[in-house]
Amino acid sequence: MEFGFDNGPHLKDKDHTSKIMSRLLMALTPIIIFAVYKNGLLPYLEGYTNLYGMLKPLIIILLGVLTSITVEIIYFRFILNKKDNLIEEVKRSYALFPGLFVALTLPINTPLWLVVLGSLIATLIGKLLFGGLGHNIFNPALVGCLFVIASYGALIGARGGYLNPMEIDTIAGVTPLTNLSNINYVGTWSNIVKPFGSLRDFLLGFIPGSLGETSKILILLSFIYLAVTKVIKWVVPVCYVSVVFVMTFIIGTMNNIDIFYPLFHILSGGLLFGAVFMATDPITSPTTRIGQIIFGLGLGLLTVIFRFLSPYPEGVLTSILTMNMLVVIIDKIGAKAKFKKGYLNISLIVLLICIITFSIYIGYNLKSNTNKVDDRFNIIEIREENNKVIYEVTQKGFKGLIKANITIANDKIIDVDITSQSETYWMEMENQNYINRLINKQDDLENVDVVSGATISSNALKAMVENVLADYEVRK
Amino acid sequence: MAKGIKVLSNKSMSLNDQLVECKRPEIVYIPLVNHSKMDCECLVKVGDKVLKGTVIGRRNDNIDLPIHASVSGKVIGIEEKLYCNGEGVKCVAIENDFREKSVDLRGAKKNIASYSKDDFITILKECAVTGMGGGDFPTYIKYKSELNTIIVNAAECEPYITADYMMVKLHADEILEAVDAIMEINGIDKGIIAIKESNIEMRDEFIHYLGTYPKITITMVRNVYPIGWEKLLIKEILGIEYEKLPSDKGIVVNNVSTIYAIYKALKYRRPISKRIVTVTGERLQEPKNILIRLGTSMKNVIEEFGGYIGSSKIRFIAGGPMMGTCLDTDDLVVTKNLNCVLVIDDKDEADLPCIRCGRCIAVCPANICPVLIKDKVNDFESLKYLHPEKCIECGLCSYICPSKIRIRESVREAKKEIRRH
Numbered sequence: 006m007e008f009g010f011d012n013g014p015h016l017k018d019k020d021h022t023s024k025i026m027s028r029l030l031m032a033l034t035p036i037i038i039f040a041v042y043k044n045g046l047l048p049y050l051e052g053y054t055n056l057y058g059m060l061k062p063l064i065i066i067l068l069g070v071l072t073s074i075t076v077e078i079i080y081f082r083f084i085l086n087k088k089d090n091l092i093e094e095v096k097r098s099y100a101l102f103p104g105l106f107v108a109l110t111l112p113i114n115t116p117l118w119l120v121v122l123g124s125l126i127a128t129l130i131g132k133l134l135f136g137g138l139g140h141n142i143f144n145p146a147l148v149g150c151l152f153v154i155a156s157y158g159a160l161i162g163a164r165g166g167y168l169n170p171m172e173i174d175t176i177a178g179v180t181p182l183t184n185l186s187n188i189n190y191v192g193t194w195s196n197i198v199k200p201f202g203s204l205r206d207f208l209l210g211f212i213p214g215s216l217g218e219t220s221k222i223l224i225l226l227s228f229i230y231l232a233v234t235k236v237i238k239w240v241v242p243v244c245y246v247s248v249v250f251v252m253t254f255i256i257g258t259m260n261n262i263d264i265f266y267p268l269f270h271i272l273s274g275g276l277l278f279g280a281v282f283m284a285t286d287p288i289t290s291p292t293t294r295i296g297q298i299i300f301g302l303g304l305g306l307l308t309v310i311f312r313f314l315s316p317y318p319e320g321v322l323t324s325i326l327t328m329n330m331l332v333v334i335i336d337k338i339g340a341k342a343k344f345k346k347g348y349l350n351i352s353l354i355v356l357l358i359c360i361i362t363f364s365i366y367i368g369y370n371l372k373s374n375t376n377k378v379d380d381r382f383n384i385i386e387i388r389e390e391n392n393k394v395i396y397e398v399t400q401k402g403f404k405g406l407i408k409a410n411i412t413i414a415n416d417k418i419i420d421v422d423i424t425s426q427s428e429t430y431w432m433e434m435e436n437q438n439y440i441n442r443l444i445n446k447q448d449d450l451e452n453v454d455v456v457s458g459a460t461i462s463s464n465a466l467k468a469m470v471e472n473v474l475a476d477y478e479v480r481k
Numbered sequence: 482m483a484k485g486i487k488v489l490s491n492k493s494m495s496l497n498d499q500l501v502e503c504k505r506p507e508i509v510y511i512p513l514v515n516h517s518k519m520d521c522e523c524l525v526k527v528g529d530k531v532l533k534g535t536v537i538g539r540r541n542d543n544i545d546l547p548i549h550a551s552v553s554g555k556v557i558g559i560e561e562k563l564y565c566n567g568e569g570v571k572c573v574a575i576e577n578d579f580r581e582k583s584v585d586l587r588g589a590k591k592n593i594a595s596y597s598k599d600d601f602i603t604i605l606k607e608c609a610v611t612g613m614g615g616g617d618f619p620t621y622i623k624y625k626s627e628l629n630t631i632i633v634n635a636a637e638c639e640p641y642i643t644a645d646y647m648m649v650k651l652h653a654d655e656i657l658e659a660v661d662a663i664m665e666i667n668g669i670d671k672g673i674i675a676i677k678e679s680n681i682e683m684r685d686e687f688i689h690y691l692g693t694y695p696k697i698t699i700t701m702v703r704n705v706y707p708i709g710w711e712k713l714l715i716k717e718i719l720g721i722e723y724e725k726l727p728s729d730k731g732i733v734v735n736n737v738s739t740i741y742a743i744y745k746a747l748k749y750r751r752p753i754s755k756r757i758v759t760v761t762g763e764r765l766q767e768p769k770n771i772l773i774r775l776g777t778s779m780k781n782v783i784e785e786f787g788g789y790i791g792s793s794k795i796r797f798i799a800g801g802p803m804m805g806t807c808l809d810t811d812d813l814v815v816t817k818n819l820n821c822v823l824v825i826d827d828k829d830e831a832d833l834p835c836i837r838c839g840r841c842i843a844v845c846p847a848n849i850c851p852v853l854i855k856d857k858v859n860d861f862e863s864l865k866y867l868h869p870e871k872c873i874e875c876g877l878c879s880y881i882c883p884s885k886i887r888i889r890e891s892v893r894e895a896k897k898e899i900r901r902h
Contacts, residue, residue, distance in 0.1 A: 013889075
């Protein structure tokens with residue numbers, strides 16, 4: 006009888022890495038199907054696009070995956086010189102994921118060559134050059150995505166950005182988070198959520214966003230499935246989302262915004278998709294439970310900071326990549342905390358202090374920002390006469406105050422009557438019919454060109470109209 | 482602290498058969514080994530006549546413990562044989578004369594509870610009672626301190642093994658009598674028998690006799706591995722955590738088979754000469770529990786009971802599937818701490834790259850981070866805070882790994898690295 010040898014143990018759990026990866030793919034399938042439906046099929050059925058437009062999301066996803074696999078095959082064959090079992094090697098490296106995730110994090114209007122480039126960068130630089138599966142520090146897909154968005158964001162924006170053919174015609178023209186950043190992060194239901202429908206649309210996913218991130222309900226279902234089947238480290242997304250909720254709740258409350266505000270933050274942008282699929286990438290997240298808690302809390306903190314304090318409206322991508330860098334240190338804390346509870350307590354206290362301080366700081370900052378606008382603007386009186394609201398207001402102009410009576414009927418400004426002003430270049434504005442242009446384009450004031458030679462005066466008038474509208478919204 | 486996980490049990494394979502006794506060996510090999518000491522002193526020379534119970538060797542470093550002959554006969558040599566940890570060790574070879582003559586240690590009392598504590602400790606030492614669950618640690622040392630609780634470990638958490646169950650099936654009353662005596666002698670007021678909640682049959686065996694001993698209770702513990710590990714068992718039953726030894730908190734944990742050895746020692750003042758070994762696995766003709774004379778070569782036992790089946794490679798494991806040692810021959814000597822011999826298919830499962838899922842950390846009952854230790858195997862500075870020396874080698878990290886990486890081996894390496902410094 007021949008005797009074999011193995012160090013044991015001689016029983017092994019039935020679960021296998023390949024099964025884990027298939028479950029991950031299974032969880033992504035509904036999200037992929039929805040992405041194809043929402044960005045391709047639906048606009049096609051509604052007559053907004055042609056056959057190519059219908060197939061475009063599918064093409065982007067397939068292209069991402071194919072690029073990724075091709076890059077790995079070439080890399081394994083020619084750089085690592087593996088000839089036998091080439092297909093087996095690539096299979097064992099789960100080559101399709103970087104490309105798939107890159108595709109899902111990109112906007113629908115990304116040019117196809119850019120999808121290929123992003124997927125290439127993700128697979129090659131994000132994964133293979135670090136040593137392949139299990140050795141990369143950064144989430145490969147996010148490396149590719151960051152490259153595309155940072156280098157070619159403007160190009161994609163010019164082609165329509167995150168808006169699918171249908172949304173270009175129907176919705177505010179930006180993603181909810183860009184819209185929020187445009188209105189300086191504070192506002193009401195009607196200018197934060199309403200332009201995109203209701204929170205139900207946010208949940209179901211019929212809002213602008215990258216291919217994979219919009220359907221929050223599917224992401225949540227995937228999360229439950231992945232957590233129950235032990236594919237992902239569920240602690241990370243739970244901590245992550247909780248921190249974002251708490252921080253935006255504090256910020257919202259400080260600025261008298263209802264409870265919808267934190268929900269809006271959670272349901273907007275890539276937060277849920279990033280939290281469930283990117284932050285939990287096993288290779289680039291901490292292995293210790295305590296590390297996972299710290300990682301999740303840190304992600305939440307960074308995301309809120311990036312969303313409010315950086316010029317980019319979306320903070321998920323950058324915060325995950327930042328936290329990826331810290332995983333080694335976090336795991337060290339996690340390992341030490343197993344024997345010395347002090348490490349856990351100190352890091353939690355530090356994080357909690359940061360979370361609260363930054364919430365209050367951001368909340369206070371936004372408050373004073375809104376007050377600054379009010380500095381130059383003053384409401385003298387508001388009258389209501391036969392379904393009309395008349396605002397008697399002043400706004401500081403180029404020289405002294407501009408006084409005006411602004412009449413609103415059916416939620417629209419119908420008349421701007423200047424009662425007194427001492428502007429130097431008033432004639433220029435009257436000549437160009439500036440006031441009428443403001444009234445006509447009051448929904449899109451940003452795109453009203455100022456009168457050359459009277460920039461300050463025209464901006465003052467524009468601000469006056471804007472302030473009246475904002476005040477009217479709040480009072481309503 | 483992780484609380485163990487459910488693993489496949491595979492116990493039914495060897496469970497329902499009656500205990501059989503293997504035929505008496507021609508030659509026995511008694512290893513000059515105890516616990517971690519692999520080279521105890523030999524006290525006999527070739528040609529010496531010995532009786533059952535003659536002291537043929539002695540451990541005399543910081544621990545003092547005799548080593549006994551298990552048959553009567555003649556010493557025919559000192560040979561190297563395979564011990565259950567996989568090492569070749571020096572053994573005293575004794576030719577059996579089949580007379581079964583014993584050394585008589587006089588002074589056994591009828592009432593086994595009437596010994597003083599000092600006598601009790603002396604008897605345990607002279608009869609060389611050691612941990613029969615696998616540790617082989619001298620039992621008398623555990624009783625040297627003040628004690629308040631005794632836990633009888635009948636959890637038998639390793640898959641496949643049913644030796645303790647068989648022991649209870651045959652000797653439940655003796656075991657209870659011994660526990661009661663131990664409690665009386667040591668002034669212990671709390672006696673607990675720990676049984677896995679899945680093992681109702683074993684509980685019933687005890688309940689049959691339990692009425693006589695009001696101070697002893699049965700506690701059902703979760704059916705998880707490694708619940709039989711002292712530290713986890715104490716945490717589970719009493720909610721107490723300790724640093725170094727359970728005796729720090731006045732607790733002593735003994736395996737049921739060890740308790741039976743104590744019974745024999747107290748009742749007859751004789752060391753045990755046989756033990757029950759679960760000989761099982763899908764590659765054996767007849768998996769069963771066998772009563773084997775200490776020092777018997779496992780090769781003969783397996784031949785006697787039908788040998789192996791199939792022709793492909795086998796894995797011959799001394800011990801259970803989780804903590805047992807794989808051997809490259811079946812010429813293994815049976816010792817007091819060998820509770821199982823497992824023979825299974827040798828199927829090789831290739832390992833995949835680590836995806837850092839962290840499951841090994843989540844399941845580790847010793848609360849260390851196997852994957853992080855694996856990363857830093859040769860980095861002493863990092864190992865200092867990763868504490869690989871706390872590893873109990875239960876094997877759960879390798880068991881749970883979805884990439885089938887043998888992480889326990891890396892932790893063992895790290896342990897060695899720590900010891901080197």
